[in-house]
Amino acid sequence: MANSVKKATLKKDILEAAAELFKExxxxxxxxxELAQSVGLEASSLYNHIQSKEQMLQEICMGNANKFTDGIEHILKTYSNPIEQLEQIIKLHIDVAADSLSSVTVFNDEWKHLSPPYQETFLKMRKSYESKVLDIIKNGxxxxxxxxxxxxxxLYSFLTSLRWIHYWFKPGRISKERLYxxxxxxxxxGLKKE
Amino acid sequence: MANSVKKATLKKDILEAAAELFKExxxxxxxxxELAQSVGLEASSLYNHIQSKEQMLQEICMGNANKFTDGIEHILKTYSNPIEQLEQIIKLHIDVAADSLSSVTVFNDEWKHLSPPYQETFLKMRKSYESKVLDIIKNGxxxxxxxxxxxxxxLYSFLTSLRWIHYWFKPGRISKERLYxxxxxxxxxGLKKE
DNA sequence: TTTACATACGAACGTTTGTTCGTTTTTTTA
DNA sequence: TAAAAAAACGAACAAACGTTCGTATGTAAA
Incomplete structure (x- = not known):
């Protein structure tokens, strides 16, 4: 039990360090x-916890993709007004970015390096997310x-300025509320008709 | 004469191919x-035209950095109204993106791989650009x-959605005017007071 | 205390990397 | 056409890459 907890957190530490380095x-x-050194191990020892370098990238990318997929699903089920929905999307992006700054950056910038089967899945998820937001806009x-x-x-102007939150959001300096x-x-x- | 022209265009072709691959x-x-193959040469032959792999990245990044530096300078000298200035900045980003889609992408995403002396210069130029736009906003x-x-x-919300034009701008599908x-x-x- | 197991390690692997070298081929100049 | 310059080439380089393997070490179960 204590063992499995320890093991689980080490794997999490490795993924976090990976996200940080991939981002940087x-x-x-x-x-x-390099990654091994940053968690105090030798390279070969890492392979007791991970399967491959790319698998780490996959977990990081898919983990964040799921956050957005789940988030938009929840928004669509909970709100019906397009304005409210867009507001909630802004909140979603802020929350995800604040939750794990470096992994969101990786999710945004490094998905190119996923190999074909995973890259396809990833892009399909992104496309699906975008088309849902597009429907909200058309609806509005x-x-x-x-x-x-x-x-x-x-759509792109909107999502883009949200996707880059992780670039300049430093949790200490500005509160999530002020940002929102x-x-x-x-x-x-600018979108709302007055 | 004919020689120097031919030589110059080959070097340009190489840089363009490099930008395309770096982007992709x-x-x-x-x-x-890989780059050599894409221009129909062997790797060793490339070195008759370039000094190093990184030098190509430097030229691509600095070339675009200069476009923005010159552009903002010109805007500040020509226009005095903050709204007009921001409008011109939008135009500037569209023009630069349309002018060389792949090299702008590289300029945006790959500058991390510049080695210290050049990266410093690059970041200084970017910082200076941002602070000029910030002044316009404060002024407004x-x-x-x-x-x-x-x-x-x-500032960041504004610049960010402009910086990503190159991601979705496909010259054939939407005109620069419509985009602008x-x-x-x-x-x-959204910024203008009504 | 012995047995089992997960983890850490150094050494080594086959590949790929950016780049250099000496030579040959092509192009330009005289 | 001969001489000079530029460009392309294949071979080779040292270094770094991701990963595997056999072994040692530490920890948990019997």
Whole structure:
């Protein structure tokens, strides 16, 4: 029992260190030896806890993909007003980013290095997420609560500035609430018909 | 004469191919042999035209950094109204992205792989660019033409959705003008006081 | 205390990396 | 056409890569 806990946390530590290094130097430029050293092990010892370098990337990417997939699903079930839904999406991105800054960065920037089967799955999940947000935007335009903008351009402009939260969000300096309030104003008061 | 032209275009072709590959696979995951093959040469032959792999990255990054530095300088000299200045910044980012899609991507995503002296220079230029845009935003808030938002959050939200134009801008599908019109509405009508 | 098991290790593996070298081929200049 | 310069090449390099293996060490179960 105590054993399995210890083991579980070590694996978590390794994944966290991996995310941190992948974020800092990029996946391809991070060596397994380097990663091992950062958790106080030799490279060969790592393989008692992980299966491969890429498997770590997979876990990081899929873990975050699931957070967004689950998040949007919950939003769609809980809210029906497009404005509210967009507000909740802003909150979702802030929460996920704040929850695990480095792993979100990896999720965003390093998915290219997933090998074909996993990359396909990943991109399918992302596409599905984007199309759900796109539907919200289209919905908002049709129902007249959003301005008459190009839905696709709006989608990417909207998601993009949320996807980059992890780049400048330093948890100590700005509260999640302040961040949310501002992003809501910046993003939505431009979309909302007055 | 004809010689120097030919030579110059080959070097340009190589840099373009490099930008394309760096964009597609990332700098670290792109091999010199692969790059050579993509321009129909052997790896060793490449070194008659380039000095090193990293030097190509430097040229790509610095080239684009200069475009933005020059662009913002010109905007500040030509326009005085913060709204107009922000509009021109949107135009600048669209123009640079449309001008060389892949090299802008590299400029955005692969600068990490610059070695210390160049990375420092690069980051200094970026910082300087950002602080100029920040001043415009602060200016706009103080003079009352922009909403009372957090300047830093606004800065990053604004620049971020512009920095990612290259991710979804496919020159054939949407015109620069349509893109500009929409981004101006999305971004500025949320900032402009009505 | 002995037996089993998970973990850590150093050494080694086959590959791939960026780059250099000496030579041959192509192009330009005189 | 001969001489000079530029460009392309195959072979080779030392280093670094991800991963495997046999063995030693420490820990938990009997």
């Amino acid at each position: 130097k990029g996946y391809a430029a991070t060596s397994v030896r 335009i049709e129902s007249g609560v959003l301005r008459q903008v190009d839905p696709k351009i709006t 309030d501002n992003l809501r104003i910046i993003q939505l008061d | 696979k990332g700098y670290a995951a792109t091999s010199v042999r 808030i103080e003079s009352g033409v922009l909403r009372q938002v957090d300047p830093k959050i606004t 019109d929409n981004l101006r509405i999305i971004q500025l009508d």
